[in-house]
Amino acid sequence: MSPSNASLQFDVVIIGAGAAGLFCAAQAGQRGLKILLIDHATKVAEKIRISGGGRSNFTNRDLDVRAPHKHFVGQNPQFCRSALSRFTPADFVALVDKHGIAHHEKHKGQLFADHSAEDIIAMLLAECQAGHVERWQPCTVKNVEKMADSADATSVARYQIDTDRGRVQATNLVIATGGLSIPKIGATDLGYRLAQQFGLKLVTREPGLVPMTFDGASWAPYAQLAGLALPVVIGTGSRKTRMEFNEDLLFTHRGLSGPAILQISSYWQTGTPIDINLAPELDVTEHLLAAKQRSRKLIANELAAIVPARLADAWVAQDPDWQRPIAEASDKALLRLAERLTCWQLTPTGTEGYKKAEVTVGGVDTSELSQQSMEAKRVPGLYFIGEVVDITGWLGGYNFQWAWASAAACAKSLSS
Structure with missing residues (x-):
């Protein structure tokens, strides 16, 4: 049922019903706040649904909250330390266990649902239901405006959001719209446009965790190897910026993929080479x-x-x-x-772009946000969480953990 044309009042409107948006809505709703969750897509949490081969690699036990630079990239990866230390992988695993979802650990701390990613989605929706979260989906956001400041800003709506289901007002607005990766499941630039609208700086966005491509002629001898996989050590960068991964490599018709390439892609700079040891276990x-x-x-x-x-x-x-x-x-x-x-x-000519990228590197500049609450420092009541922020994790559950942690930090700081 669609709401009436009159402006409905909420404590919090959250735009984006992916991992971060769902979790923030659930956490804030269970604190007694009146929450509206909006998403333009027909299905909820598509990125969770397709992750981990359909079993959702929902977190990673190996995450070191004291040294986030080990597993996260961005202009300031230390920014995520506060949120990650206050909502850890163990905290999310406890929630998964509470819902009776069987799970298992693969290599390098990666945790997956035994049955299906749908179990994780159902858990998040159940948590939202427990918090009496109202959800409009599909629902398109047409316009967002900051209302005139009041002497009592805590009790008067700060934001007005026009949607194709009507107009709503909220004291707090949370942007959880994700990045640009995998547009076929609904990725848009809405979050970045809203950040710019309110004067927040952005870090250049690029595809991350993405296959690499090579010049057709030079790649011809290797195109015939498409489908072949093997363990390698892969690296890029000079001595000070050097990064290496010991992972599996996959040959494709257009270039290279597999965990090794996806990991190194977040560190690779256009025009620079990568180097690969194809037999790392032997002299x-x-x-x-x-x-x-x-x-x-x-x-x-x-x-x-x-x-x-x-x-x-x-x-x-x-x-x-x-x-x-x-x-x-x-x-x-x-x-x-x-x-x-x-x-x-060898030097890649490029990548497969956002259509094949698992994440977006770059986003809302962390210098604009409070690391304790995810609130914009210069725009009261405006929050950014998850992938829309310039924090990108390694392959293996780290990006989902950032979604849960940033959402929890935001939810705890929200007020009516």
């Missing part, structure tokens, strides 16, 4: 030189003991000196092969 030089003394096999066959056979065949095809029995190869050729295999340096 390749020692292996090849030893094989030369005892084997009559082709180099490709010996290489297939180190990396997948398809990759070995593609690799030796690059140099005639590698296309012979290993016993006939020069030490120099084998050293060159080992060096290239363990330090494959």
Whole structure:
């Protein structure tokens, strides 16, 4: 049922019914505040639904709240320390357990629902129901205005929001609209436009946790490897800015993907190279030189003991000196092969963009917000939480934990 044309009054209007918006609405509603949650999409929490292969990697046990720079990027990753220390992965796990949702840990602290991401969504909706949260969905926000200041700002609505379901007023406005990643499930730039409308600075937005692409001609020898995956060590940056990840790499028709690439993409700078060790568990030089003394096999066959056979065949095809029995190869050729295999340096031409990116790097400048409450320092009653803020986590549940933590920090500070 649609509301009437008269302005309805709420303590808090939250725009965006994703992870952060749902959790903030539930937490604030259970504190006794009158909450309206608005989202333009037909379905709620699509990003949760598709995350973790449909099982939602909802947090990460390895998160170090004392050193957020280890797992988060942004102009000031220390900004998220306050929120993360006050609502930890253990706190969210306790909520999951309270709702009887079975879950398990994969590698590197990643926690997933045993059955489905739908269980996490149902939990959040149940928490909203417990807080008597009103939800309008689908509902388009047409205009947001800050009302004239009153001598008693705590009791008079500060914001007026025009929607296609009518006009509402609220003392507090929370922006939980997410980023630009995966537009097919409803991503928009509304949150950034609202930040600009109220004079908040933005950090340049870029796709994050995203596959990388390479020039078609130079990539041709590797396009045939599409679908092949293997563990690697991948790095980028100079000595001071160096970042490395030990994760799985996936070849695609247009370039590289897999956890290794997604992780490094948040640190990669356009025009700079990445380097990949395709055989990180072995001393390749020692292996090849030893094989030369005892084997009559082709180099490709010996290489297939180190990396997948398809990759070995593609690799030796690059140099005639590698296309012979290993016993006939020069030490120099084998050293060159080992060096290239363990330090494959290449420069991406770009990424697959927001359509394939899991998150958006950049957003509302954290210098504009209170790290305790997520409230805009110069605009009372205006809050930004979750991905819309310039805080981006690593792959593996860190971004969801930021959503829960920033939402909880905001909810605790809201008043009627």
